[in-house]
Amino acid sequence: MTIPLSTPQSNIALMRTAFAAFGRKDADVVVDLMPPDFLINIAGVPYQKKGTATWRKHAALIFSAFPDLQVRIEEIFAAEDKVAVRLRITGTHAGEFLGIQPTGRKVDYESTEIYRIADGKIAEEWICSDMLTLMAQIGGQGLSMGKLASMWLAGYRAWFALGLGVVLGALGTALASF
Structure with a gap:
């Protein structure tokens, strides 16, 4: 039996089918699309995880922690055997998540994901979710949205100070040569 070669368009269609099933919390359909x-591969996890049973366990954790989870594809594109997806994920923290008891708080964060398609199946994933924003929204690890905003602004202050130092140094050098 010859397996037809996939195209970027067919790979995008496959991922849209998977995300639609995930949005319905139909893990069986998603797993049927995987070998x-x-x-x-999850950002921040130092080792690769394997198997559909492991994926199913992670999905159950997400569905339990955020039972009203909504996943919206913001952008999706493909090249060769890879599909890139930028998602907006919303829901309510109504179950334990990473050791944090339910808070009832709403979450709204992004995830950037890449998938490899092989033989018409979703063979591999690389997940890079904005966990800092998610954890700040549910109040994990002493984070708050105010603290997150402060950290963000602190980064800009450092760049501003560096730029100001460079400009003043160049100006001082130019004035000294007169």
């Missing part, structure tokens, strides 16, 4: 040796 048994599915590979999972």
Whole structure:
């Protein structure tokens, strides 16, 4: 039996089908779109995870923690065997998540994900979710949106100070040569 080659368009259609099923919390449909040796790469996790059983366990954790989870594809594009997806994820923190008890708080964050398609199946994923924003929204690890904003602004202050120092140094050098 010859397996037809996938195209970027067919790979995008496959991922849209998977995300629609995920949005319905239909893990069985998603798992049917994966080979048994599915590979999972998550930003910040120092090792690769494997298998549809592991994926199913992660999905159950998300569905339990955020039972009203909504996943919206903001952008999706493909090249060769890869599909890139930028998602907006919303929901309510109504179950334990990463050791944090339910807070009832609303979450709204982004995730950037890349998928590799092989033989018409979703063979591998690379997930890079904005966990800092998510954890700040549910109040994890002493984070708050105010603290997150402060950290963001502190980064700009450092760049501003560096730029000001460079400009003043150049100006001082130019004036000294007169």
